[in-house]
Amino acid sequence: MARKLKVLQLQTRYNAADTNSDLGEQILQGLPADRFEVINAYLEGRPADDAIAPAGRRQVFFEFNEKDMSGLRLKVRARLLAFCREEGFDVVLLHRFKAVNLFMHLNKKLRIARCIGVSHGFGEYDRFYRRWQAKRLIDERWRFVGVSPAVVDYLVSLRCGFTPANTLAITNALDIDLAESLQLSRAEARQALGLPVTPVIIGAIGRLVPIKGHTHLVRAFAAISQDFPHASLAIIGGGREHENLAALVAESGLQGRVHLCGTQPDAMRYVRAFDIFAMPSLQEGLGLALLEGMCGRLPVLGSDIPAMRPLLLGAGGRLFTPGDVASLTQQLRASLADSEAERIEQGERAYRYLRREHDIEDFRRKYRELLEGDQLLTGSSS
Structure with missing residues (x-):
């Protein structure tokens, strides 16, 4: 029997208001337990004390504050580095700029085989310094997802490491x-x-x-x-x-x-x-x-x-x-x-x-293939 793929899905902030429509939740629903061992983690926030935890799911709430998440984020980097070394992930799936940027730096030390950054919108890399970092830190371990073809076009147009070979569109879907x-x-x-x-x-x-x-x-x-x-x-x-x-x-x-x-x-x-x-x-x-x-x-x-x-x-x-x-x-x-x-x-x-x-099963299949696949991506799909 093949070993389960160990996955970290890291999101910036926990939001209790949209659990059923949350993109990360939709991805998790498509990852069968016999093939994936997933830890779902959040940099900021946590559910209310009386909230019911999803059955059979590991969740981690780092509860970093605004000060932790600003500047060089040295405390955040140190804790994530130790956490990932202890857990030994095969893949990390990262939502939005902060999580992606953190792992662009961390993975130079962790060397996790596959890092996947999901961009939910435009403007995250408009600043020159962010583009400079991306160009310097993106390597062959990285793949990127835009939630629409338009987001992929934005990323590739920046010419800072996002290419048609490592960036694809997986259009958001609804269950x-x-x-x-x-x-x-x-x-x-x-x-x-x-x-x-x-x-x-x-x-x-x-x-x-x-x-x-x-x-x-x-x-x-x-x-x-x-x-x-x-x-x-x-x-x-x-x-x-x-x-x-x-x-x-x-x-x-x-x-x-x-x-x-x-x-x-x-x-x-x-x-x-x-x-x-x-x-x-x-x-x-x-x-x-x-x-x-x-x-x-x-x-x-x-x-x-x-x-x-x-x-x-x-x-x-x-x-x-x-x-x-x-x-x-x-x-x-x-x-x-x-x-x-x-x-x-x-x-x-x-x-x-x-x-x-906007079929949810097609959406989930594409994420499964991205998490499991080793082949180079050759272009965008909607």
């Missing part, structure tokens, strides 16, 4: 059957979120940070609110922009029409509360929330950015210029002008696209 089993009914979801019983609710899911573009969505809704008095807007998510958005809602006189629902565990449970799904992000690696909207059989509209454009076109959604309130207003107006029957058909078309193009 559709699981997501549908968790979804509340329309009435249940609206009640749980405290939303009104109105004919049409435009919904969005995402962290309340500037790059997610929620300010533009509120302004666009304000522009058409008088023409569609039966419509409301609801945004699920928390973050530093909450107070600014609440002030904008009040300034626009939209109290009772715009609902800031806060952070909700497994936000995809509530997607059926909406009739239209909007994603106004200025930048995304892929836009998993957009897939969650499709899973709710909703018509979708979103920013015309490289990572989201093929998803929206494939699903028959509407696109608008990122950060352009007038363009977003136009598409919101068109969506609200559709009949209920038209919206239902658009939602079914988006759902069929999701089933066809």
Whole structure:
């Protein structure tokens, strides 16, 4: 019997709110216990004391603080070096820049046979010093994954060690059957979120940070609110922009029409509360929330950015210029002008696209092959 492959999956921060849609969790679900021994670890954060640990899974929470994670991160490096030497990993799977950068340095000493860095978005290597480090530290042990072809194009274009031979796209996917089993009914979801019983609710899911573009969505809704008095807007998510958005809602006189629902565990449970799904992000690696909207059989509209454009076109959604309130207003107006029957058909078309193009088993297979394979990668796949 072949020896199990020992894998460390390292993520930057533990987030209890999105356990079922988390990319790392989706990968873990596809790694059979008879072939892989996996330790799932987090640099920062930990679950609540009363949280139930997943059965049969080893988890490590390093609980480094902000000071530990800044500068040269010498304390972090020393602890990870000792941990990895003790465990003897065959493969490390690293999510986001901090984890990847740490192991670019550490693996010069550890010499783990395969290091896989997953990039979830753009901009991580925009700084010259980060590109210089990558060019100096990337060697034949490294492979890289972009969560969309657009992210791969970004990495390769930097010309600092990411190449078509060591970098591929594994497009984010959704466990559709699981997501549908968790979804509340329309009435249940609206009640749980405290939303009104109105004919049409435009919904969005995402962290309340500037790059997610929620300010533009509120302004666009304000522009058409008088023409569609039966419509409301609801945004699920928390973050530093909450107070600014609440002030904008009040300034626009939209109290009772715009609902800031806060952070909700497994936000995809509530997607059926909406009739239209909007994603106004200025930048995304892929836009998993957009897939969650499709899973709710909703018509979708979103920013015309490289990572989201093929998803929206494939699903028959509407696109608008990122950060352009007038363009977003136009598409919101068109969506609200559709009949209920038209919206239902658009939602079914988006759902069929999701089933066809973002199959979770294909996603998991690609990660299994990447973890187990020794052959050189010869290009991107979506």
